[in-house]
Amino acid sequence: MRRKLLILIPGLVLIAALIAVLAAGFGHDPHALPSMLDGKPAPGFSLQSLQGETYTLSELKGRKVLLNFWSTWCQPCKIEQPMLDYYAAQQGPDGVVFLGVLYGDEPEPAKAFLRRKGGEAYPNLYDPTGRIIVDYGVGGVPETYFINEEGVVTQKFAGLLPAKDLEAFLENTP
């Protein structure tokens, strides 16, 4: 009998632990990346837009910034862009700065894509070195970062940007 209990009890404990761990896994999306930048200063950059103007993050201090990584081959990006265009067009001179960043794409196809779409509602930046991708810890597209007036990242979104989060971010801005 002792031998039986010696197998049963540790066995049951192990089974309970395994099942508990697996069950706990249901609450998490294994594909979601951890966000490391929340509450930290946004990594600086100085990049040219597709129109040839230079945008430097440090010069935008005092204004909120929305950074949206996208590419022409990304389906969800195309879904969320009309929303971004709509809100970007509503921003006043001191409103939130919308900036698109190309990910895994070349300026030429991006320009062609934007022309077909009817022009750019906000500037799109291109980083030939791909460095900004690593600096922000971008995994795939679309990814969106909210940066506040002090240049601190307040939130990161991987995948489609929920409209209510965008509206909350845009609130209280002139």
Next chain:
Amino acid sequence: MRTLLLALTLWAGAAGAAPLTGMTVEPANPPPTDEAAIQTRSIALAKGLRCPVCQGLSSADSQAESAVAIRVRAEELVRAGYTDAQITDYFIDRYGEWVLLAPPTSGHHLMVWLAPGLALLLGGGAIGGMAWAARGKAAPAEVSAATSDDPYRKRVLDELEG
């Protein structure tokens, strides 16, 4: 303050090269010059870093944009003279510990590194214990069907039956 000054000097020294944005520490070593060693180190580093959008592939193996960016960045940092530990920390700051394809061999992650050895020891101990318990007993009677003087032939014939 000293650190900041040093960093500034190093940046100034690397005039012409683009500043390494996002780095908060200065390289611990002077920039290496051996091209082969740079390549080997960069690839080894990328092999240990996860491709953010892949399934279990390292950044060295994937053509995904973010994997390529990580690969390029790792090489840049190697060239600038950063140590492997500094570079790894840099990527952890950006992507989290998750970016390491194997957890660090420290802290509570020792759980996962020591477990296989522990299992081997436990199992080996059990086998050793059984052999120890059986040490006094006589060797089991051979149940061989064959009779032969040559032990090897005997064994082979014995096995043929089984």
Next chain:
Amino acid sequence: MISTLGQLLIHAALIASAAGIVVSGVAAVRDSAQAHALARRLAYAAAAALTLATGAMEWALITHDFSVSYVAEVGSLATPPIISVVSLWSSLDGSILFWALVLALYQAAFAWRTRDAQPRIASWALVMLQITLVFFTGLVVSVATPFAPLSPAPLDGPGPNALLQNHLLMAIHPPTLYLGYVGMAVPFAMAMAALLTGRLDAHWMRSMRAWSLWVWSFLTLGILLGGWWSYEVLGWGGYWAWDPVENASLLPWLTLTAAMHSLVVTSRRRRFRSWTLSLIIVSFLLTLLGTFMTRSGVFNSVHSFTQSPIGPLFLSFIAIVLVGSLAVVALRLDKVEVGDPPSYQPVSREVMFLLNNLLLSTFAFTVLYGSVYPLVNQAIFGSQISVGGPYFERFAAPLSIGLLALLGVGPSLSWGRTGPGTAARQLAAPVALGLVAGVGTALAGVSGWGVPLAAGLAAFIVTVSLREMAAPVMAALRKEGGTTAAQVARAWLRSRRRQGAHIAHIGTAIAALAITASSSHKVEGEITIEPQQTVSWEGYDFTFTGDEQVRQSYRINHRANLIVRRAAAELGAMEPSMNYYATMSQPLGTPAVMNRVSEDLYLSVVRLVPEGSVTVRAYRQPLVVWLWIGGMLMVLGAALGAWPKRDARP
């Protein structure tokens, strides 16, 4: 129409298997031949119903009947028929239907093979199989509902996952793996029946061994084809990435390999009975866990489909089976142990088998723990981490070295006691040959210690196995005379399983060498070539003769035509390509692979500009073909041993 028919059939299968549990239960408790006969018929009925149901689903897929929800999910008018057929297992609901079908077929085959067995033990096994089948058909009826009717029916569907459309291996890899995975249920049921009845006679054991060998062959073939598929399709030049799902298939393979070796000792020496049975039971549990890992969406994997209510249900089933089999093992294991407590001689074949089991179990534990550790860490510390290739390789390498060494040492020792002199005599020549091969490889300029070590071990194992295969022939010739040919034939007939085992060992040695060489001596680079230009890389000359766009019904195939030469000799054409699927915004590459005896050349398109330049990622990897050859030898060896003998019906 098909929806209704399919629903009807799967309900019939569910009723047949549920009734089967009751009837087999009665047969088992009462040892009733009559009830056993009825239970068998119910097993055939379930198999027939599921076969027809799967047939109906295939019909719906081929005729693009979008009123069937699964067809609307994975079908598309643009999909060619062959891909429509295999899309049965391209998504969750269909793959569970397929699971149930394979299980029902196994169950029917088992019922047929054991029609003359003692009703008590055979019926207990049927109870186990039918419980499993009730669970899977229950899923198909309730939550994974491929036959659910859609009204109004859509006009077209999105088509199956493009990754699965990309290679014909997708038509054979999943079914093979399923045959291995699902088939584990049979040895499991037999082991449980042996424990429940407390009877494990030689006949039952032989039969269990034969089923295990079959399952092992399919599992090995399935894993091999999976590796081959990822090599031919994914385009990163590798065949194994320690993806959670690859690990899931490796886990039962490791424990089943251990069980098969332990079975040898159990049937020859009547030892380790409860251990052997436990290993078989664990192997089945690991296939369930593996299916969970594959399908639940809890693990980050190329295979996991979306999260669905199936996950929690599956987990509950795993929990029930885990607790149930633990209880049976704990409460009944002393019933099957017979004879004196074992004694061991330190230098004997028994101990080598024990060590083999120790290393394989440790290996399996490491893979399991490493795979679930991210979940453990998440649950306890709330942070996300990865456990991938570098971790598993750290442990897989030394464990494999140990296992390979045993592969040579084990067969050289005798059962019971082996004197040091005998052992030394048996090992001297193979070890010497191994040393020559290892040192020779190192002297020939192969860098690192991995490949020389693997070459040495491979030579050692091959020598031992060849000797062991020849020995019975030589011994019989000396004892009985006759012609060599007659004795060779006789030895093969008399000890097919033993000969098969040695073929599998040789295959393992070859595969191990191939894995070591191809992973440690991989050379990769990126080449850009302008049209009609030639670029040299690593001793190969690549001429880019132009690009070509082929419009197929479901995709556009944009390929680069390259001619490869080495030392002025033309080796052939390579056509790596990019595929554009209507349903995917991102192009998917198809690499070109040139298999050569000494090394593979592997090209994967990075960028292909229409009528412009091409950029490819090129890989040189030594001995890759030998992995497939070695793997096939393993499968062949096991199948040889599994093939039923004419005289013995298990």
